[in-house]
Amino acid sequence: MKCYFDDLDPPMTIIRNNVTISYGVYFACHGRKQPQHHIEICDGAYLGMKSVIVARQDLVIGENAVVGAMTLVNKSVSSGKTVVGVPCRELP
Numbered sequence: 243m244k245c246y247f248d249d250l251d252p253p254m255t256i257i258r259n260n261v262t263i264s265y266g267v268y269f270a271c272h273g274r275k276q277p278q279h280h281i282e283i284c285d286g287a288y289l290g291m292k293s294v295i296v297a298r299q300d301l302v303i304g305e306n307a308v309v310g311a312m313t314l315v316n317k318s319v320s321s322g323k324t325v326v327g328v329p330c331r332e333l334p
Contacts, residue, residue, distance in 0.1 A: 258282070281300075
């Protein structure tokens with residue numbers, strides 16, 4: 243599905259059960275001159291098309307959370323919440 247998982251340390255990205263990862267999602271656990279951080283996608287989460295998950299600190303996308311298409315996730319998302327935009331913001 244043309245997704246990119248950080249190749250520096252694949253175990254830094256943890257994907258739990260029943261997660262939907264749409265086309266073109268990008269996961270980055272580190273950046274230039276930055277330490278590595280964990281990304282955890284919890285049970286039932288949905289990641290929309292071409293969303294970008296960038297861990298500048300340990301980052302968790304909670305159970306049944308929804309990440310909208312083309313959203314930049316640069317912080318944790320609470321369980322059951324929906325986030326959209328660049329950078330992400332929670333919908334009411």
